[in-house]
Amino acid sequence: MYFASFLKKTFTHSVAKFYCAKRMTPSFNPLMFNSYRRFYSAGEDELETSxxxxxxxxxxxxxxxxxLMLEVEVMRQDGRCAPNSMNTTQWKHLLDLSSRNQRTNYLTFLWKNEKSRENQKIKKETRRKQFADGVPDQEKEYPDDLLYxxxxxxxxLRIRDQSIxxxxxYRALLAMMHSQxxxxxxSYEExxxxxxxxxxxxxxxxxxxxxxLHKEPFNIHLCNVNNDSEFLKQLKKNIPCMEEPWFPMNIHTESYLDIFPREKLVYLTPHCRNELTRFDPDAIYIIGCMVDKTNxxxxxLAKAKKDNITMAKLPLDRYLEWAPGSKKNLNINHMIPILLDLKLTGDWEYALRHIPKRKLMETKILAMQKRIKNNPQLKNDVLKNLRKNNFKLSSVNSLPNLKKTNLRRSLYDDLE
Structure with missing residues (x-):
């Protein structure tokens, strides 16, 4: 066992050194490595197809x-994080990355996803075996008895998942005909x-x-969609039935100005000054599909001004106390449930339950209380930080005794 491990390690390092030395020479020919076959991952036919x-x-x-394929193979042989198999799309994206650090991070991301799928498969098989072994067969007292x-x-009557x-x-299709x-x-992919x-x-x-899933869904329109964009490709991958004619969503390559009247449009952006104090059932609200972690x-705001559209933002400061350093911009998967509940109930406090708890002051105070309780020596450090942030707390005991409340209710819950 030790001798085999030693041979494998020696072979790996020799290939890596030879690869690193030859890669710098202009006469390097990667075809000479075709003799080294992978014995546990995708076959050579799949690689040649890619x-x-x-x-x-x-x-x-x-x-x-x-x-790049040889570089990934060396990472596998060294025991570093690299997936066992990659498809054509993943190889193409890896080819577009410019630096080694970017390629390493992307391969680590693929490796984590691969291991997660493997773990889910193992857990599913384990649950299946436990269910098969743990439920004993019922015995009939008489041969013609019925078992329930x-x-x-x-x-x-059993209602299957496909029926649900x-x-x-069907409810989303009705919303396309009658709902707001x-x-x-x-248009923010660039x-x-x-x-x-x-x-x-x-x-x-x-x-x-x-x-x-909501009681009163919206009639959603995706506007300014580029058919060749990476966003639409990934969305079709997540929802394979998007191209079916019955799919309950409107997808347009045109702008919203070409589809709806300008006077009814309201662009929701966190950068404007006007607050949305009342939900207008006749307005057509616009939400930008953008993730701005780096930008x-x-x-x-600039786009709404350019299109001369009415702007508004959610009145978050009126109902919530934000933690220091938290961004007040929300994801679209938080904005839509807020608008859905606001449309149904008109209650801002109930609708804003979809705000992530990590952004609120209540969560920070609860974390601070737990930190002091577990380590009383940190009390002075916490008080210094509070004074530094201009919090008027004379002692830690003045912190409110907050309790975690589960405000998330099902969208099917009755609101009476």
């Missing part, structure tokens, strides 16, 4: 791609990096699910 699909006869691009239960006959899914889609319109502006684009597509997937510029 190379032919991406390169399309470009010798320089093929050389660069084979070098989940595995046998039942007095109740069809019901939710809501616009999602998808202001986002690749990871933010994927995050925006994920948030849009959650928006579609929250909307169709904090008021782009949505």
């Amino acid at each position: 190379i032919n699909t991406i390169c399309k006869g470009n010798a320089e691009l093929e050389k660069k791609l084979r070098i 239960g989940i595995r046998y006959q039942s007095l109740f 899914n069809n019901f939710d889609n 319109s809501l616009v999602i502006d998808c 202001h986002m990096v690749w990871r933010e684009t994927l995050n925006a597509a994920k948030q849009m997937t959650l928006v579609f699910g929250d909307n169709r 904090n510029e008021p782009i949505s």
Whole structure:
């Protein structure tokens, strides 16, 4: 066992050194490494298919791609974080990354996703075995007796998941004919990096699910959509049935100015001064589909001014106490549930329950209380920080005894 491990380690380091030395020479030919076969991941046929699909006869691009494939293989042999298999799209994105640090982070991201899928598969198989072994078969007292239960006959009609899914889609289709319109502006992809684009597509997937599960869903319109954009590709990957004719969502390549009257449009942006104090059922609200972790510029404000559209922001400061340093801009998967509940109830305090708790002062105070309780020596440090931030607290005992309250209720709950 030790001898085999020693041979594997020696071979790995020799390949890595030879690769690093030869990569700097112009006469390096990656084809000479075809003799080293991968014995536990995707086959050579899949790699050659990816190379032919991406390169399309470009010798320089093929050389660069084979070098990257060898680099990933060396990472696998060294035991570093690299996925066992990669598809054509992932190889293409890896080829577009310029620095080694970016490639390492992307491979680590793929490796974590791969391990997460493997763990989910193992847990699912374990639960299946436990269910099969843990439920004993019922014995009949007489041969013609009937058995009742989940595995046998039942007095109740079983409603399958597909039936519930069809019901939710039917309600969303009714909203497309009779409900209030809501616009999602998808023209911000050029202001986002690749990871933010994927995050925006994920948030849009959650928006579609929250909307169709609500009692009174919106008629959602995706405007300024680029059919060749990475955002739409990822969204179609998350929702494979998007291209079906019955899919309950409107997707437009045109601007919202070409579809709706300008006087009814209201752009919701956190950078303006006007507050949305009352929900208008006749207005058409616009929400920008943008993840701005790296770019904090008021782009949505500039676009609303350019289009000469009425602007508004949520009155968050009137109902919530924000923690220091928290951003007051919300994700679209938080904005849509807030507007849905506001449309149904008109109650701001109930609608703002969708605000993430990490942004609120209550969460910070609870964390501070727990920190002092677990380590009383930190009391003086906490008081210094409070005085530094101009909090008027003479002692730690003056902190309110807050309790965690679960304000998130189901969207199906009755509001009477």
